[in-house]
Amino acid sequence: MSLEIKGGILRKYRGDEPGVDIPDGVLAIDEYAFRGTDVHHVSIPGSVAVIGVYAFNDCHRLAGIEIPDGVSVVGGSAFSRCKNLLSAKVGGIIIQERAFLKCTTLQSVTFSNHVRIIGDEAFYGCQCLESIVIPDSVTQIGSGAFAGCERLRTVTIGKGVRNIGERVFACCPHTKFVVDPENPWWISNGDGFHSRPDVQEEQDSSFIIEDGVLKAYTGSGHIINIPPTADRIGVGAFYHNPRPTHVNIHAGVTSIGALAFCGCRNVLFINFTDSVTSIGRRAFAQCWHKRSVSMPAHLRANWRAYFEQA
16 A cells, blocks of 8 residues: 655555555545545544545545544545545535535435534535435535535535525525524525524634644634633644634644644734644645744744645
8 A cells, every 4th residue: 555644644645456544643634645546445544634625536436435523624625526426424523615526426425413614515516415414513504515416305404504605505406495493593494494583693612622622713713813722723723724814822832733724825924932842744834924924943943844835
């Protein structure tokens, strides 16, 4: 098996085996790692926190995938155009835009109750999907998320969904909708759904923190103040998030995980203190404003690994 692993990141698969078991301990599957390969089956361990953008794009022989709950981010277009993908068990917290776009034979999608965000056009053009159950954990469904799913017959929307984008189910002519009656934001009449009148928006935490580790940010703010309850920033916590421009990391944070701010192209300023003792590989990759990262002197020797592009 030809897996190139560096700093806990699976950088590239160079083999031709039909089945691949990614070893436990791998923290992330990098962008384009399996793109266009002939893998039929890939086993992803619970240690993986990030599945990178385009990681499995155009894997035409991939028949099924199971994404563990330990994943924080499934990157944009990660499984797009896997034209023979039949089933997907989707864990993780954030499913980014176009993650499963035009998986035209996808028949079954099961979301775990860890999923919080389903991104724009995440399942656009999945023509063989017939039913979808959105669990209570999901708070946001992006624009066009299930557009073009022509055979979609039933959609069940959980009680936690508060934000639904435009044209989410466009070109789904035969779909019937059921919204959990306990959902305070939306209601359905079977043929469609609409917002409840006179409902005040409730604030929900934008930071997913588990055992002191900030695993994901689900908000829309540009100025980010890391909460005091987080003492570590996890692998891929802000992976390819276009919103943050300024990030303030308080003195209690001791580590920043691999790929933590990778792809945050609009970040102008990241400030952190001497309390940070370790930074993972590619933590600031594709952050184009490198000079705006205020880094303690004791960490500067390895700066190339932090900003490594590929």
